[in-house]
Amino acid sequence: MTQETLNEELTDLVPLVRRTILTLLAVVLAIVLAVAGIRYVQAADPYIQEVLERQGDQQRGQAIFQMNCAVCHGIEATGEVGPDLRGVSDHRSKVSLIKQVISGDTPPMPQFQPSPQDMADLLKYLESL
Template identity: 60%
Template structure:
């Protein structure tokens, strides 16, 4: 005579936990891929990257719009330090950060492509 198998509650939860973990990992992968696709095909970003920036104008734009949070010398205040930001993030990532507003309390900006190119050239300058 066979005894019925008795599974504990923990054994029953294991497949559900694995399934949830796989769903979360899949969702994160889809989001990351989506952001990558947006960044690589966004006409605004492509326009900025095709425009030669002026770091002097970029400095003035930074002082007017960014220094209040990121410090007069890009050294951080409310917002993080932006010293060497171009070594940590690609141009597309920097542009996306500025225009997206995805990281509160940073607001969303939509500067003209020339202004963004100028700002980017200033941020790349050491």
């Protein structure tokens, strides 16, 4: 292989290497922004931050669930009018669950903002499902 051929092959590789590096940087940036976004949401909302700082009590959470949520989600959280909530914490973050409960953005679920301790208890119960 001549020096000229080697230079041509290296020149052909430059755009590929550049694209690969830019793609990797874009992926890393997307991950950093996603993580920063979650932290920003948590820090930006004092209610969410207070809930996340508290230790939940599963038994109290179950009682709160049965009083406020069981009519639609079923006494065992298996779903009625509302969806089955078993395993919900496996695919939804705590922040996402808090927002779901307090927002009222998905009718017929009403807007509901329990005290921070009650919300922490409810999260603990949902994690146990």
